[in-house]
Amino acid sequence: MKKSQSSWWNRLEKKTANWDSLEKIQKLDEVEDFWQKRLAKVPLPATEDERIWSLALNSIKLVLLGYSITTGAGVASISTQPPYGLDWQRDGAFTNLALMKAGFPELVRKRNLFWAKVQSQPGHKIAWVPEGNWASNYYADGTPGFPIIRWEIDETGWALWSLASYYEATQDRAYLAEVYPAVKRAADFLVKFKDAKTGLPKKAHEDDNPFPRQSTHGAVPCYVGLKQAAQAAEAMGDRESKARWEERAQELNQAILENFYDPVCGRWVYWAKDKGNCAVGGAGSDAGLLLWPGELFEPGDPRAGQAAEQVWQALEPSFTGKRDKGMYEPYGLLILAHYWKDRPEKLELVKKGLEWEATVPVTKTGLLGEIWLTVDGRIVPGQGQPQLWHHALFYLAALEAYGSTKSVPGAIFNLQ
Numbered sequence: 001m002k003k004s005q006s007s008w009w010n011r012l013e014k015k016t017a018n019w020d021s022l023e024k025i026q027k028l029d030e031v032e033d034f035w036q037k038r039l040a041k042v043p044l045p046a047t048e049d050e051r052i053w054s055l056a057l058n059s060i061k062l063v064l065l066g067y068s069i070t071t072g073a074g075v076a077s078i079s080t081q082p083p084y085g086l087d088w089q090r091d092g093a094f095t096n097l098a099l100m101k102a103g104f105p106e107l108v109r110k111r112n113l114f115w116a117k118v119q120s121q122p123g124h125k126i127a128w129v130p131e132g133n134w135a136s137n138y139y140a141d142g143t144p145g146f147p148i149i150r151w152e153i154d155e156t157g158w159a160l161w162s163l164a165s166y167y168e169a170t171q172d173r174a175y176l177a178e179v180y181p182a183v184k185r186a187a188d189f190l191v192k193f194k195d196a197k198t199g200l201p202k203k204a205h206e207d208d209n210p211f212p213r214q215s216t217h218g219a220v221p222c223y224v225g226l227k228q229a230a231q232a233a234e235a236m237g238d239r240e241s242k243a244r245w246e247e248r249a250q251e252l253n254q255a256i257l258e259n260f261y262d263p264v265c266g267r268w269v270y271w272a273k274d275k276g277n278c279a280v281g282g283a284g285s286d287a288g289l290l291l292w293p294g295e296l297f298e299p300g301d302p303r304a305g306q307a308a309e310q311v312w313q314a315l316e317p318s319f320t321g322k323r324d325k326g327m328y329e330p331y332g333l334l335i336l337a338h339y340w341k342d343r344p345e346k347l348e349l350v351k352k353g354l355e356w357e358a359t360v361p362v363t364k365t366g367l368l369g370e371i372w373l374t375v376d377g378r379i380v381p382g383q384g385q386p387q388l389w390h391h392a393l394f395y396l397a398a399l400e401a402y403g404s405t406k407s408v409p410g411a412i413f414n415l416q
Contacts, residue, residue, distance in 0.1 A: 035061060042102045043404035047351075051358040056398045057407065058366035059391035060102045063095050066388045072110030073140040077370070077384035084370075084384045086137040086145040089115065089159035090152070090207070090221075091389035096162050098392035100169060101399055109175055112163050116182035118142040119159075120151075132189035134159055136208070153193070153204035157221025160186045161293070164228035167235060180236055187229040187241065190222050191248045198272070199255030215270055216260050220289040223252040223296070253296050260290075261303055268307055283307075284314035285328075288335035308339050312349060319356045324374040329357060330393035337400035350401045357394060368394065 042060050044053040066075040076091045077084035092115075096108045118138055120129040128150035129135050135144035136152055163183050167176040195202045195214065205211075206218040226249040233242035262269050265278040268287040274280045288311040290296045290304070297304040311332045318326040333353045340346035361372035361381050368390040369381035 038064070040407055042407045043399065044407050045398040045402035046405040047398075047402045049355065049358070052354055052398055052402070055358045055362065055366050056395045059368075059395040060098065062367075062386045062391050063098055063102075063388050063395075064104070064107075066095075067107055067111075068140040071140050071142065072107070072112075072114040073138060073142075074111055074388070075140075076137075076389060077387045079384045079386075082384050083146060084387070086139060087114075088137045089134055089155040089162070091392075093158035093162040094396065095388055095392040096166075098395050100166075101396065101404075105166075105170055108162075108166055109170075109172070112166055112175075112179060114142070115159055115163065116179040119182045119185065121182070121185055126151075130189060132156070132185035132187075136205075149205045149208060149210060151204075152206055152208070153201055153218040154206045154221045156186055156190065157218070157223070157225035160190070160225030161221065161228050164225070164232040167232055168228070173235075176232060176235060180232065180238075183229050183232050184238075184241060187226055187233075187245050190226055191244060194248070194251075198259055199251050200259060201252075214272075216256065216268075216283060216286045216289055217270075219252060219256050219260075220294045220296075223249055223256065224293050226252065256290065256294075256296060257303070266306065268303075268310055282310050285311050285332040285335075287311055288332055288339075292335045292338040304339070308336060308346075311336055315353060316349075319353050325372060326361075327371040328390060328393065329353060330390065330397045333357075334393055334397035334400060337397055341400070347401060350397070354394070354398055354401060 039057060039061060042057060044056050047053060062078070063074070066078050068074065073087040074092055074095055075085045076088050079085060092111065096111060099105070099108050115134065118124070118134065120126040120131050120133055120135070122131065125131065126135050126144055128147075129144075130151070133151045133153075133156045136147075136149045136155065137145035139145060160183060163179050163186075166172070167179075190201065193201050193204075198214070200214055200219050201222050203212040203214045204218060206213050206215060226245045230242045230245040230249065233239070233245060259272040260268055260270075260283065262275040262278075262282075264276045265282075268283040268290070269275055269280070270283040270286060287307040290307050291311075315329055315332045315336075317323040318329050333350050337347065337350045340350065357368075360379050362368055363381060363385065367381060367386040369385040370383040370387040370390060371381075372379055373382050374380075
């Protein structure tokens with residue numbers, strides 16, 4: 001190649017490279033503009049702590065990224081290892097709640113319609129999944145996911161809670177009419193799925209555990225699902241179902257309080273068999289489910305205060321360096337923020353926990369894992385980053401603890 005030709009080629013390569021860089025900058029500007037508009041009206045925690053509102057906003061952004069605009073399904077994590085790129089109703093009930101709070105009810109509507117469609121039902125019977133229940137998880141096209149556990153009783157309760165509570169929030173009659181057959185199948189199943197000896201739901205899989213269990217983790221979601229379903233029945237004029245579901249919900253309320261409170265040790269237990277054995281640990285954060293969304297207590301019941309203290313005792317070691325690994329602290333913080341909303345001195349504990357969450361077990365780009373652990377003396381997030389249930393719980397807990405304000409323009413999570 002002649003010198004003049006070589007020089008011309010070099011100039012062309014340089015110019016093309018500049019065009020390529022310019023195109024990338026333009027695309028980046030388009031992406032940033034999209035998210036600025038998409039998140040412009042998202043309510044954020046009313047705090048001056050930039051890390052908290054920034055992580056809250058990033059959490060909603062991540063939940064949106066995990067949503068299938070085609071079918072309405074939502075993944076537990078934008079991750080394939082572990083295999084969390086599926087839709088669990090347990091996670092989804094809370095990511096749905098976060099999307100509602102963030103101002104995206106249309107996405108929750110679509111997801112709930114997806115759940116109603118993929119429920120095990122006449123004409124769509126899923127192997128090993130009783131009618132009125134759901135497979136443990138689903139791919140975005142509605143195919144049941146990995147069959148380690150076929151179905152889980154807590155997911156039935158959470159799905160029922162989410163399906164019925166959407167109507168309460170929106171008063172969307174067309175929606176309720178469409179999902180009510182799924183609501184009825186699930187609630188009717190929970191009425192029948194009763195342990196005659198304890199009054200609790202029969203032993204079943206809970207929380208991805210391969211062994212059938214009978215604990216607060218499964219009983220409380222069934223209770224809140226039935227209670228919410230009864231309200232849907234009232235709106236539909238289905239008085240017979242309303243009465244039946246309310247009766248079973250009340251039975252469950254009493255069974256939970258009787259089976260899981262230990263009057264000898266003065267605390268809540270995870271397993272009824274542990275009552276009277278004060279050397280065995282209590283229910284920890286799961287005791288909080290009785291406070292919210294369970295709300296099982298009459299005003300002034302001292303057992304409610306005991307449940308709150310047990311939740312805090314389970315969380316506090318994470319925030320004070322007394323343990324080297326943990327997970328889902330915002331779950332307990334969300335519950336306590338609800339219960340302690342009228343106790344400023346207690347609410348400060350929740351806020352300190354949220355400050356820790358937004359500072360310590362998080363990446364510089366604002367990602368939370370399902371767990372956190374200590375590596376070479378440093379706390380790092382692990383497993384399934386970003387874990388969208390974890391993110392949704394943080395957003396909800398921060399709104400509950402601080403109250404909400406309008407979105408902060410240009411809020412981008414970056415601690416570098």
